[in-house]
Amino acid sequence: MNIVDLLFYFFATLSVGGGVLMVASRHPVSAAMFMIISLVSVAALFVLLEAFFLAILQVLVYGGAVMVLFLFIIMLLDVGPEGGKVSRIKMLSGLAGCLSVGILIILLLQFSGIGEASLENWQPIQDSEEVVGDSLIFSTSLKNFGYGLFTKYMLPIQVAGFLLLAAMVGVIVLSKNANMEKEN
Amino acid sequence: MFDLEMLLMLGLKVLFALLMIGAVMTMAGYSVLAERKVSAWMQGRVGPNRTVLPLVGSIPIVGKFMKGLGIFQPLADGLKFLFKEEMIPGHVNKFYYNLAPIVALVPALTTMTVLPFGEFFTENGESIPLMLANLEVGILFVLAVSSLGVYGIVLAGWSSNSKYPFLGGIRSSAQMISYELAMGLSLLPVFLWVSVPGTGAMGLSLVDIVNSQSQSPWLLFVQPLSALIFLIALFAETNRLPFDMPESETDLVGGFHTEYGGFKFGIFFVAEYAHIVVGSAIFTIVFLGGWHFLPWMSDPWPATWIGSLIGVGWFLAKTIFLIFFFIWIRWTLPRFRYDQVMNLGWTKLLPLALLNLIFYVLLVTWLDQPPA
Numbered sequence: 001m002n003i004v005d006l007l008f009y010f011f012a013t014l015s016v017g018g019g020v021l022m023v024a025s026r027h028p029v030s031a032a033m034f035m036i037i038s039l040v041s042v043a044a045l046f047v048l049l050e051a052f053f054l055a056i057l058q059v060l061v062y063g064g065a066v067m068v069l070f071l072f073i074i075m076l077l078d079v080g081p082e083g084g085k086v087s088r089i090k091m092l093s094g095l096a097g098c099l100s101v102g103i104l105i106i107l108l109l110q111f112s113g114i115g116e117a118s119l120e121n122w123q124p125i126q127d128s129e130e131v132v133g134d135s136l137i138f139s140t141s142l143k144n145f146g147y148g149l150f151t152k153y154m155l156p157i158q159v160a161g162f163l164l165l166a167a168m169v170g171v172i173v174l175s176k177n178a179n180m181e182k183e184n
Numbered sequence: 185m186f187d188l189e190m191l192l193m194l195g196l197k198v199l200f201a202l203l204m205i206g207a208v209m210t211m212a213g214y215s216v217l218a219e220r221k222v223s224a225w226m227q228g229r230v231g232p233n234r235t236v237l238p239l240v241g242s243i244p245i246v247g248k249f250m251k252g253l254g255i256f257q258p259l260a261d262g263l264k265f266l267f268k269e270e271m272i273p274g275h276v277n278k279f280y281y282n283l284a285p286i287v288a289l290v291p292a293l294t295t296m297t298v299l300p301f302g303e304f305f306t307e308n309g310e311s312i313p314l315m316l317a318n319l320e321v322g323i324l325f326v327l328a329v330s331s332l333g334v335y336g337i338v339l340a341g342w343s344s345n346s347k348y349p350f351l352g353g354i355r356s357s358a359q360m361i362s363y364e365l366a367m368g369l370s371l372l373p374v375f376l377w378v379s380v381p382g383t384g385a386m387g388l389s390l391v392d393i394v395n396s397q398s399q400s401p402w403l404l405f406v407q408p409l410s411a412l413i414f415l416i417a418l419f420a421e422t423n424r425l426p427f428d429m430p431e432s433e434t435d436l437v438g439g440f441h442t443e444y445g446g447f448k449f450g451i452f453f454v455a456e457y458a459h460i461v462v463g464s465a466i467f468t469i470v471f472l473g474g475w476h477f478l479p480w481m482s483d484p485w486p487a488t489w490i491g492s493l494i495g496v497g498w499f500l501a502k503t504i505f506l507i508f509f510f511i512w513i514r515w516t517l518p519r520f521r522y523d524q525v526m527n528l529g530w531t532k533l534l535p536l537a538l539l540n541l542i543f544y545v546l547l548v549t550w551l552d553q554p555p556a
Contacts, residue, residue, distance in 0.1 A: 029280070029342065033280075036335070040332075052319060052320065052321055052325075053320075053321050053324070056321055056324045056325050056328045057324075057328075059328040059329065059331075059332065060324065060327060060328035060331060063328070063331070063332055064327075064328055064331030064332060064334075064364070065331070065361060065364065068331075068334055068335070068338070068357050068360065068361055069357075069361065071335070071338055071342075071357065072338075072354065072357045072358065072361075075338070075341075075342050075350070075353065075354060075357075076354060142320055142321060142388065
């Protein structure tokens with residue numbers, strides 16, 4: 001066992017443990033902090049895979065922006081330890097939990113050699129910065145992310161952008177209406 | 185598992201990291217002194233000029249000069265913070281109250297790992313950048329890690345369980361998110377400009393951006409608007425006046441650190457100045473040519489160890505000037521009102537940064553098109 005393995009187990013434990021504690025903790029602020037720990041340790045796992053760009057995006061987007069907003073809202077609304085209880089629909093969340101764990105187990109079984117895709121069929125990833133023709137070589141270098149996103153995955157990007165724009169316009173419309181009602 | 189060579193390398197890395205932390209922390213400590221001295225001079229006062237070490241003070245001329253400059257003041261300040269009684273108010277959330285200063289300091293110190301501060305010439309004349317880790321996406325690393333620093337302020341404000349710190353924390357998180365956008369957008373055109381196809385400069389590396397500014401104009405002159413937006417966003421991200429919403433003394437007592445005292449307050453204080461030091465270094469790297477001499481000129485110093493020493497010194501000189509600039513602005517401009525800060529961020533800086541980006545995208549596309 002070398003140092004990379006040790007670090008992997010450390011951060012994997014942190015990310016899974018953080019996730020479990022996030023669900024289990026009573027206080028919304030603690031839950032948010034555990035979620036941050038979980039997200040940052042997933043970023044650390046990306047670093048161990050030498051996918052620095054993905055790791056940094058994970059920290060930048062989730063750790064630095066989304067969770068700050070979460071904390072902001074939690075603090076602004078002053079949600080106490082009892083705050084989370086009201087909106088808990090136990091049946092539905094139980095069902096969703098079972099479903100996702102089930103999917104996870106099926107995926108794990110498939111990839112760990114019980115299904116057709118066994119470890120022997122796995123190919124090592126070619127790491128190269130060069131793009132040959134239309135074929136995309138999977139690598140962690142920044143250039144290949146850009147190339148892939150703006151050639152093969154152009155349409156999904158546009159659709160995602162359009163969805164975000166729709167959400168943004170929706171937020172503006174909703175918040176404007178609320179304000180006008182108050183003034184009247 | 186561990187052979188001697190690997191152990192040596194690990195030891196060297198740890199030593200380098202400790203040296204870097206020492207350098208930045210010393211600079212942060214002396215920035216505090218600089219703040220006090222510069223503010224004193226600006227207001228026609230003298231500033232700290234009493235503290236002295238017993239033996240050094242009795243050296244004929246030098247000792248007196250150093251005493252007058254307040255060279256020993258940071259030492260006394262640090263010791264004072266260390267030996268003060270640790271007070272924890274009864275109404276705070278103890279765990280997060282103790283956690284917050286650490287969360288504030290760690291990101292400020294982590295960003296320095298990717299800062300290049302000079303170059304070293306091998307015997308073949310090749311230059312190797314002096315830095316702890318040469319990351320392909322260095323600038324993104326700095327943005328990502330420094331955006332984590334806001335948790336320290338938010339947690340401090342929330343866990344203090346009283347209204348002024350709470351307001352400070354809320355303001356801080358809103359302000360950070362608002363100005364992060366403008367900051368990121370102001371850096372995009374810079375990297376578009378630098379990564380010209382065929383020059384080898386690629387990606388978001390901080391070393392490439394410094395090297396692209398040798399013998400050519402600094403990026404400050406190529407992209408003045410990007411530099412201005414970045415500088416304003418930097419002031420907001422480091423919580424410096426005129427953007428020090430989280431701790432505006434006049435309306436929030438002390439803001440997020442109202443309930444803190446002793447060493448924990450000291451850590452917040454040092455974290456703020458460490459942010460300033462790192463921020464100044466990044467502005468130097470991106471817009472002021474890093475360790476290169478002057479715009480449009482090649483370095484006059486030889487490509488030996490002397491040259492690399494002068495280069496590091498030159499880089500430090502630029503950084504220290506920017507730290508002075510931070511202090512200068514603080515004691516010149518009054519504080520914005522909170523709604524003015526939000527207005528400036530969302531309705532002025534963000535559209536301006538977007539326009540700037542679109543302009544440079546069009547320009548770079550026009551410049552890069554292959555000759556017909």
